[in-house]
Amino acid sequence: MTSNNKFMTFMIPVFSVFLGLFVGAIIMIISGYNPIEGYAALWRGAFGDAYTIGETIRRTTPLILTGLAIAFAFRTGLFNIGAEGQVIVGWLASVWVGIAIDAPFIIHLPLAILAGAIAGGLWGFVPGLLKAKLGVHEVIVTIMMNYIALHVSNNIIRSVLTDHATKTENIADTASLASDFLSNMTLNSRLHYGILIALFAAVIMWFIIQRTTIGYELKAVGFNKHASKYAGMKVGKNIILSMVIAGGFAGLAGAMEGLGTFGNIHVMSGFTNLGFDGIAVALLGANNPFGVVMAAFLFGTLKEGANEMPTGAGVPTELVDIIIALIIFFVASSYIIRWALLRFKKEGK
Amino acid sequence: MDYVIEMLNIRKEFPGIVANDNITIQLKKGEIHALLGENGAGKSTLMNVLFGLYQPEKGEIRVKGEPVKITNPNIANDLGIGMVHQHFMLVEPFTVTQNIILGKEPKTKIGSINLKKAEREIQELSDRYGLKVDPTAKIRDISVGMQQRVEILKTLYRGAEVLIFDEPTAVLTPQEITELLEIMRSLVREGKSIILITHKLKEIMEVSDRCTVIRKGKGIGTVNIADTNVDELASLMVGREVSFKTDKKPAEPKEAVLKINDLYVKDARKVNIVKGLDLEVRAGEIVGIAGIDGNGQSELIEAITGLAKANGGQILLNNKDITNKSPRKVTESGVGHIPQDRHKYGLVLDYSIGENIVLQTYYQKPYSKNTILKPKEIFNKAEELIELYDVRTPSVYTLARALSGGNQQKAIIAREIDRSPDLLIAAQPTRGLDVGAIEFIHKKLIEERDKGKAVLLISFELDEILDVSDRIAVMFDGKIVANVKPEETDENELGLLMAGSTTTKAGESK
Ligand SMILES: Nc1ncnc2c1ncn2[C@@H]1O[C@H](COP(=O)(O)OP(=O)(O)OP(=O)(O)O)[C@@H](O)[C@H]1O
Ligand SMILES: [Mg+2]
Numbered sequence: 001m002t003s004n005n006k007f008m009t010f011m012i013p014v015f016s017v018f019l020g021l022f023v024g025a026i027i028m029i030i031s032g033y034n035p036i037e038g039y040a041a042l043w044r045g046a047f048g049d050a051y052t053i054g055e056t057i058r059r060t061t062p063l064i065l066t067g068l069a070i071a072f073a074f075r076t077g078l079f080n081i082g083a084e085g086q087v088i089v090g091w092l093a094s095v096w097v098g099i100a101i102d103a104p105f106i107i108h109l110p111l112a113i114l115a116g117a118i119a120g121g122l123w124g125f126v127p128g129l130l131k132a133k134l135g136v137h138e139v140i141v142t143i144m145m146n147y148i149a150l151h152v153s154n155n156i157i158r159s160v161l162t163d164h165a166t167k168t169e170n171i172a173d174t175a176s177l178a179s180d181f182l183s184n185m186t187l188n189s190r191l192h193y194g195i196l197i198a199l200f201a202a203v204i205m206w207f208i209i210q211r212t213t214i215g216y217e218l219k220a221v222g223f224n225k226h227a228s229k230y231a232g233m234k235v236g237k238n239i240i241l242s243m244v245i246a247g248g249f250a251g252l253a254g255a256m257e258g259l260g261t262f263g264n265i266h267v268m269s270g271f272t273n274l275g276f277d278g279i280a281v282a283l284l285g286a287n288n289p290f291g292v293v294m295a296a297f298l299f300g301t302l303k304e305g306a307n308e309m310p311t312g313a314g315v316p317t318e319l320v321d322i323i324i325a326l327i328i329f330f331v332a333s334s335y336i337i338r339w340a341l342l343r344f345k346k347e348g349k
Numbered sequence: 350m351d352y353v354i355e356m357l358n359i360r361k362e363f364p365g366i367v368a369n370d371n372i373t374i375q376l377k378k379g380e381i382h383a384l385l386g387e388n389g390a391g392k393s394t395l396m397n398v399l400f401g402l403y404q405p406e407k408g409e410i411r412v413k414g415e416p417v418k419i420t421n422p423n424i425a426n427d428l429g430i431g432m433v434h435q436h437f438m439l440v441e442p443f444t445v446t447q448n449i450i451l452g453k454e455p456k457t458k459i460g461s462i463n464l465k466k467a468e469r470e471i472q473e474l475s476d477r478y479g480l481k482v483d484p485t486a487k488i489r490d491i492s493v494g495m496q497q498r499v500e501i502l503k504t505l506y507r508g509a510e511v512l513i514f515d516e517p518t519a520v521l522t523p524q525e526i527t528e529l530l531e532i533m534r535s536l537v538r539e540g541k542s543i544i545l546i547t548h549k550l551k552e553i554m555e556v557s558d559r560c561t562v563i564r565k566g567k568g569i570g571t572v573n574i575a576d577t578n579v580d581e582l583a584s585l586m587v588g589r590e591v592s593f594k595t596d597k598k599p600a601e602p603k604e605a606v607l608k609i610n611d612l613y614v615k616d617a618r619k620v621n622i623v624k625g626l627d628l629e630v631r632a633g634e635i636v637g638i639a640g641i642d643g644n645g646q647s648e649l650i651e652a653i654t655g656l657a658k659a660n661g662g663q664i665l666l667n668n669k670d671i672t673n674k675s676p677r678k679v680t681e682s683g684v685g686h687i688p689q690d691r692h693k694y695g696l697v698l699d700y701s702i703g704e705n706i707v708l709q710t711y712y713q714k715p716y717s718k719n720t721i722l723k724p725k726e727i728f729n730k731a732e733e734l735i736e737l738y739d740v741r742t743p744s745v746y747t748l749a750r751a752l753s754g755g756n757q758q759k760a761i762i763a764r765e766i767d768r769s770p771d772l773l774i775a776a777q778p779t780r781g782l783d784v785g786a787i788e789f790i791h792k793k794l795i796e797e798r799d800k801g802k803a804v805l806l807i808s809f810e811l812d813e814i815l816d817v818s819d820r821i822a823v824m825f826d827g828k829i830v831a832n833v834k835p836e837e838t839d840e841n842e843l844g845l846l847m848a849g850s851t852t853t854k855a856g857e858s859k
Binding site: 211212213214216217219220223224226227228229230231232233234 | 677686688695698708711712720721
């Protein structure tokens with residue numbers, strides 16, 4: 001059963017992606033576009049030259065981290081809808097440290113990154129605490145925390161970090177993840193060192209979950225609170241810890257934007273969507289850290305490639321959103337795909 | 350040929366194991382047919398095949414002579430097959446009626462649910478078979494025994510002609526068992542047919558007409574109950590002679606390991622249910638707690654193990670105060686606990702057997718070092734224990750969920766006894782185990798005693814209490830009301846004491 005299950009958890013997302021692309025092609029045909037041209041443009045938009053490749057990886061970076069933020073919580077039985085807010089506070093905190101502090105690179109950059117993770121962790125701590133102590137459902141609290149993050153951050157940008165401006169000044173070079181080397185290599189794309197941090201975070205998640213007593217406890221609490229209590233684990237502490245770690249991952253995603261891509265933070269009229277896309281990434285990646293990396297890369301590719309579709313093939317970018325939605329839909333209705341795959345295997349025998 | 354159900358040459362495989370290997374069982378109309386076999390023999394699997402939860406690899410199922418394909422439980426329902434699972438599937442805040450009609454709601458003319466009509470029908474069904482169920486009661490307010498009857502009603506309401514019971518008596522008190530057997534008799538009187546899985550040979554002898562035995566997935570044969578006896582059934586099932594009486598030398602109790610003074614504990618409704626209890630268990634003795642369910646036994650155990658708060662009194666372990674200490678502290682000071690509810694407390698079902706074996710010790714050496722787990726040590730330990738305790742599983746990496754009920758229980762027992770704690774609390778340790786396994790577990794408990802450990806045994810089965818304990822403490826209304834020696838008492842006297850009678854030996858010195 002287990003080996004069969006592993007095969008399925010791998011095959012379902014792969015199959016869903018193909019099905020999504022396929023149905024997307026049909027939609028293009030129906031709306032009068034040429035799907036081959038459309039996908040060719042998508043490909044060019046994502047991998048056409050060094051610049052687009054750099055931008056695709058840059059887009060992938062925060063998605064890996066928000067995907068991890070949701071997957072980590074999920075593996076321990078919690079639904080972290082709050083990655084969005086955690087991204088925003090992480091972004092704000094890292095930029096703040098990047099601007100306000102004067103220190104050599106070796107101290108400044110780690111400090112700014114850490115600030116992002118801590119701020120995100122704090123944003124996860126609150127719903128964790130409320131769940132552990134009062135039993136308030138984390139979904140409700142995290143959704144509210146998203147709004148608090150958005151408005152508090154906008155307010156701080158306007159009235160603390162600047163004098164009614166919509167954008168902060170740029171962070172000090174000593175706190176920047178941007179790299180001339182990477183940028184030059186990719187025809188001046190905004191590719192930065194953050195991708196290494198994101199990949200490292202995926203390894204960290206795998207290690208915590210699979211190889212440490214912390215992960216053992218976190219998962220046990222997620223599976224069965226009563227048995228965990230019986231075994232002497234502190235259920236409340238583990239719920240809080242899980243939300244803090246998850247929030248930390250999302251906070252890092254914010255730091256990637258603040259210290260890598262933009263070098264500042266601006267007043268936001270709406271959510272970044274990085275946190276919400278993270279939910280889809282985690283789902284597609286089957287909550288497995290390496291699955292999340294691959295799913296994030298796929299999403300990064302689709303989103304970056306979409307830019308080329310209107311100019312290259314006249315296909316509106318909204319179509320890419322439809323394809324993404326279709327892929328999610330097929331993953332979510334994995335029951336149908338499981339059934340179809342089993343069918344397929346039986347016939348093949 | 351008037352078989353209502355025939356399962357012919359059924360084969361069902363799971364990865365690494367053949368759960369059913371060419372098994373045949375034929376059910377006559379109006380009979381109670383027992384299905385007997387060791388833990389993991391494949392009984393539940395076979396019944397899940399009949400109920401449409403699993404598809405067999407080979408074999409044929411016939412209903413009233415007609416070959417059928419049962420690919421899901423709805424088809425089983427339509428064919429008149431109903432199953433009473435061991436773990437009930439009821440919605441707690443709903444009433445009995447709402448639970449029963451769920452998915453098959455009778456409608457009024459305007460399309461709303463006709464609750465009144467349903468209640469009437471359920472009342473009628475309940476009266477007809479003597480179930481005594483109140484259709485308007487909420488599930489969370491009724492006892493486990495009543496919940497089981499609701500499950501029975503559910504199958505009857507859906508028109509079941511054949512009822513499958515998977516270990517129905519494992520969760521019941523002796524009184525409830527007697528009533529259930531009576532209900533089964535009235536069901537067959539009304540023309541229903543029953544397949545009964547149970548490990549209790551006495552029950553089989555008492556109610557059933559025939560019995561099919563399976564061993565390690567293979568059918569051994571079907572016998573008429575009238576032509577057989579308990580010993581023959583046991584040896585058919587295990588493949589060797591089984592002794593029902595446990596041999597042991599007299600206990601040599603030493604210093605007190607557990608000492609409880611004037612303990613008070615509240616239950617879920619915040620009323621005192623343990624009320625000023627005193628108890629002592631000494632090294633080298635097994636103390637059995639006899640009592641009717643609901644007299645505070647569960648709360649007593651929870652208070653000792655730190656799962657519930659004591660709101661008065663004192664618990665001493667080896668003369669150290671462990672009152673209201675955390676479960677971890679209690680475990681570390683030398684308490685082992687085989688919990689009554691294995692699915693709720695005993696196991697993380699989505700963890701492998703190996704991971705479950707270290708549930709309380711994962712953070713200690715050698716299973717981890719500086720918070721890094723050592724999978725090799727963990728699974729080696731698990732290999733050792735499943736071998737020693739005969740836990741039948743394809744591997745130590747198999748999820749606990751995939752083990753048969755009895756083997757899950759054996760894994761818990763292995764884990765708790767292996768730590769060799771100073772005080773071992775065993776709550777219903779042999780619930781759901783086959784006779785061979787029971788014999789083995791009893792031996793292990795006695796071995797612990799002989800090593801000088803203290804054992805506290807809680808069981809609703811007086812046989813077990815009388816057989817294994819060196820001293821029996823009778824619990825009634827939150828207190829120990831009598832201490833008796835097993836060789837100086839019998840089931841009748843115990844029964845009276847458990848019901849609160851104070852005539853006989855109550856108050857004898859501890
Ligand atoms: N879903 C499953 N996946 C893998 N193996 C399974 C599954 N269900 C049962 N098994 C295996 O099949 C065998 C038979 O299990 P089954 O539950 O039928 O035993 P049983 O006779 O009901 O035992 P018990 O008396 O302990 O309840 C066991 O070895 C068990 O581990
Ligand atoms: Mg079973």
